[in-house]
Amino acid sequence: MIDIALVFAFVTVGAAQVMAMIRLMRGPHIGDRILALDTMVINAIALIVLIGVQWGTQMYFESGMIIAMLGFISTVALARFVLRGDIIE
Amino acid sequence: MTEYLEIAAAISLFIGGFFTLVGSIGLLKVDTPMSRLHAPTKASTLGVGALLLGSMLAAFARGEGSLHQVLILAFLFVTAPITANFIAKVHLHGRTSQKSPPPPPTGGQWATYDTPQDETRKPVEGN
Amino acid sequence: MxxxxxxxxxxxxxxxxxxxxxxxxxxxxxxxxxxxxxxxxxxxxxxWPDRPKISNPFKLLVYIVIVVYDIIVANVVVAAIILFKSNAARRPAWVPIPLELKSPEAITVLAGTITLTPGTVSVDLSEDGRSLLVHALDAPDPDGVRDDIKSRYESRLKEIFE
Known part of the structure; x- marks a missing residue:
């Protein structure tokens, strides 16, 4: 039961990652690209969590946490740079 | 008990995968930049939330209960509105939407358009 | 102490x-x-110079339960809009909301709530901090969205923080 759900989740999250990548390449405005990058970070966390479930280990929790933090900071820094032309004023 | 936990974990994994996919479909399909913001910031948050819940339930089903996925979950739920707000401000600043927003009902203007009069903080031109 | x-x-x-x-x-x-x-x-x-005043912790718990319920329900609604509604049929709208809340913490919580409940994103605050700009994904009736937010979230936050 859980194996089928895992395969389904891997496929959907992987497809979501590819779609976000297409938006990253096409995205007409810079805001769209930042949004696509943010979505890719969230999907990457989802993939790491799924690998943790698949291999039955809790080891990957820290990497998920660190990617969540780095993704948040980098998204805010990018958006702030576009908004103000500077990150720390 | 273990079977129920496994079934619950499988259901949350299904739900999480579905919502993550819907978030990215919305990112591709929706046409205007402001509306595009809606799909991934929220559908993905609930999607990852359900996936983390599934991972937690699966860990409990294996008998090594762990709660630290709650930390990632809380972090994502606290930061999602902030990133969405920043990206929306980028859209507002770049005037990417066809319809510009109406002025505030209480007078004045929106904070993003408010250029500081201070000499040391010159407004950024262009972009 | x-x-x-x-x-x-x-x-x-x-x-x-x-x-x-x-x-x-x-x-x-x-x-x-x-x-x-x-x-x-x-x-x-x-x-952190000030400590936010929370006058009613029990109501805060009720508020959190309401928001979590709204997040789940509204996510399904937004998923349906994304999957089954064409771009031409959607009615995106700007919704300016005049605020009654004064404390910055309460306004922050309100903005976060609006963003987390799908279908609406809080975009900007006016320069004097007295109104909030919200973008709605599909709102044929923007005034209804405004009244909904004011009655469902803002009145409760007013009781909690003020």
Whole structure:
């Protein structure tokens, strides 16, 4: 039961990652690209969590946490740079 | 008990995968930049939330209960509105939407358009 | 006492987060978490000059339950809009909301709530902080969205924070 759900989740999250990548390449405005990058970070966390479930280990929790933090900071820094032309004023 | 936990974990994994996919479909399909913001910031948050819940339930089903996925979950739920707000401000600043927003009902203007009069903080031109 | 514990709630959260991070609930982690929970708020006290007044903690719990329920219901609605509604049929709209809330913490919580409940994103605050700009994904009736937010979230937050 859980194996089928895992395969389904891997496929959907992987497809979501590819779609976000297409938006990253096409995205007409810079805001769209930042949004696509943010979505890719969230999907990457989802993939790491799924690998943790698949291999039955809790080891990957820290990497998920660190990617969540780095993704948040980098998204805010990018958006702030576009908004103000500077990150720390 | 273990079977129920496994079934619950499988259901949350299904739900999480579905919502993550819907978030990215919305990112591709929706046409205007402001509306595009809606799909991934929220559908993905609930999607990852359900996936983390599934991972937690699966860990409990294996008998090594762990709660630290709650930390990632809380972090994502606290930061999602902030990133969405920043990206929306980028859209507002770049005037990417066809319809510009109406002025505030209480007078004045929106904070993003408010250029500081201070000499040391010159407004950024262009972009 | 106030000097030593500028933010008792923050201290409590730090202890819980430390125990979750080290994946153990033993005496050692609790003691070390308490040390962190005393040192960190003390060192960073300059960044948090005021303590937000929460007059009604029980109503805060009710509010959290309502928001979680709304997030789940509204996510399904937004998923349906994304999957089954064409771009031409959608009616995106700007919804300016005049605010009655005064304290910055309450406005922050309101903006976060609006963004987390799908279908609406809080975009900007007016320069005097008295109105909030919200973008709705599919709102044939923008005034209805405004009244909904005001009656469902803002009135409750007003009771909690003021």
């Amino acid at each position: 106030t000097r030593l514990f500028p933010h008792p709630f923050l201290t409590l959260i730090l202890i819980v987060v430390w125990c979750l991070l080290s994946q153990a609930f033993t005496l050692g982690t609790v003691v070390f978490g308490t040390i962190l929970g005393i040192i960190l708020p003390f060192v960073t006290a300059a960044f």
